Structures are given as C-alpha cells and as structure tokens.
Amino acid sequence: MKNRLVSIVLLTKNAGPEFEKTLQAIAGQEAVYPFEVIAVDSGSTDGTLELLDRFNVKSYSIPPSDFNFGLTRNHAFSLAGGDFIITIS
Numbered sequence: 001m002k003n004r005l006v007s008i009v010l011l012t013k014n015a016g017p018e019f020e021k022t023l024q025a026i027a028g029q030e031a032v033y034p035f036e037v038i039a040v041d042s043g044s045t046d047g048t049l050e051l052l053d054r055f056n057v058k059s060y061s062i063p064p065s066d067f068n069f070g071l072t073r074n075h076a077f078s079l080a081g082g083d084f085i086i087t088i089s
Contacts, residue, residue, distance in 0.1 A: 004083040004084065005033065005035065005036060005081055005083055005084075006033045006034070006035040006082045006083070006084045006085075006086060007035065007036050007037075007038055007077075007080030007081060007082030007084070007085045007086070008026060008035055008036070008037045008038070008085075008086045009039075009040075009076045009077060009080055009085055009086065009087045009088070010037065010038070010040075010076075011039070011041075011042070011069070011072055011073060011076060011089065012039050012040070012041045012042070012044060012048050012052070012059075013041060013042045013043055013048070013064065013067070014043075014044050014045060014046040015044065015046070015048045015051070016046065016048075019051060022088070023037075023051065023052075023054075023055040023057070024055075026088075033084075035082070036058060036080070037055070037056075037057045037058065038058045038059075038060070038076055038079055038080055039052050039057050039058070039059045039060070039076075040059075040072055040075060040076040040079070041059055041060070041061050041062070042062050042063070042064045042066070042072065043061075043062075043063065043064035049061070058079070060076075060079060062075070073087060
C-alpha cells in the first residue's frame with residue numbers, strides 16, 4: 001500500500017506562548033504516513049505567524065472579520081492535500 005498523506009489542520013489567532021509546545025509535539029511525531037501541517041490564521045499579532053513559519057507550517061491568513069469557526073475550518077480542509085485530515089483546536 002502506498003503512503004497516504006495526512007493533513008493536520010490548525011485554526012489560529014494569537015495562539016500564545018504555549019503554542020510552540022503544540023508545534024513541537026506535532027513535528028516530533030513518528031508517523032506511519034507522511035504529513036503536512038496547515039494553519040488558517042485570522043489576524044494574529046503575537047508572533048504566531050512567525051512561529052508557524054519556523055515550523056514550516058503552510059499558513060494562510062484571513063481577515064479577523066471573516067472568521068467563522070465552521071466555515072473557516074471547512075476552508076482549511078479545502079486547502080489540505082491529505083487523504084486523512086486531523087483537526088486540532
């Protein structure tokens with residue numbers, strides 16, 4: 001069976017200082033399948049975007065006024081290339 005891509009999807013806005021631990025845990029996974037990490041950010045000003053860049057997360061930005069949990073999550077899912085999607089909130 002070929003390796004299938006897994007997409008890990010995050011929605012962010014000013015995720016805070018503990019968010020780095022989340023990204024470290026994701027990056028440190030020993031996975032059976034290759035995975036990508038995608039984030040849709042809605043206006044972070046606290047360094048979240050720079051942190052996403054440091055961890056090579058594919059990040060996309062939307063205006064804060066466009067955020068709607070369900071619709072934004074669905075948008076993130078549409079950006080994912082994986083056969084499986086994991087969402088972390």
